[in-house]
Amino acid sequence: MEDLSGKVAFVTGGASGIGLALAEGFAGEGAKVVLADIEAGALKKAEDDLLASGADVIGVQCDVADHGSMAAAADRAIEAFGKVHVLCNNAGVAPAGPIDETSPDDWKWCVGVNLMGVVHGIQVLVPRIKEHGEGGHVVNTASVAGLLALPTLGIYTATKYAVVGISETLRGELAPAGIGVSVICPSFVKTRLHEGHRNRPPELGSSPEEPNEFMAQMLATATEPRVIAERVIRGVKRGDFYILPHPDMKVGVEARANEILAAFDLE
Ligand SMILES: NC(=O)c1ccc[n+]([C@@H]2O[C@H](COP(=O)([O-])OP(=O)(O)OC[C@H]3O[C@@H](n4cnc5c(N)ncnc54)[C@H](O)[C@@H]3O)[C@@H](O)[C@H]2O)c1
16 A cells, blocks of 8 residues: 555554554554544544644544444544545553463453454454455554563463464455555554553453553663554555564564474474
């Protein structure tokens, strides 16, 4: 999708961090933007700031974990702009803790947002992208935790491996329709991910570590979201599938791949 000008981008988790940077990046390319997020106050501020910068944008409050809520957000986007071309399934949360200490509600929350949120985005918007026939692009935000297992982030890792797998399947499924797919696998980015519990539904209890101090320290000095968004936009225009903005992670991915390959030779 080389020219984003006049296209419509729908960004989940668009009120903060990587999602907000993506929204700003697409707006900078002349795209219209739909910010879809659960956090009302942050969503309103992001919408106002983007409008003030001259962007054509709407904010839609929605819960990606809820299929009906995502379907309503998609309707609202089509109502406002007529079409959607770029779908960024980006909303995510990262409860931490050793797997044996996690609760069923930790899984329900994180799988609901990180995995089912991506599934719902695809279900409600890909048919509408196919319908207009102008082509499009789906960007799924996974993580380097979708390529490498990270200690104390077992639920997160499970969902991000799943997002990489879904993206690999989707790429083949959407190619005939002229719809591209990218999967983003960043390492640490300076966002509010360590405070994800701010949006945890009360009926799903509390996270094992709130806030996650280790992650807070890692994120404080990490890559700016703008840098990730610039890389993503280059990737969307160029049709990159894997978007891997942190080359220092290569050695870990290589070690994992080598271990798997070597295991094929064991009897
Ligand atoms: N920050 C990092 O180091 C990092 C690294 C790799 C991948 N990621 C991924 O990037 C994505 C964006 O996270 P971020 O780091 O910008 O964090 P963030 O907390 O700054 O932004 C996440 C956004 O998702 C929204 N959100 C949460 N639950 C939602 C729900 N149920 N429905 C709709 N919106 C919801 C939040 O309100 C927030 O605006 C996530 O998928 C995360 O896993 C982040």
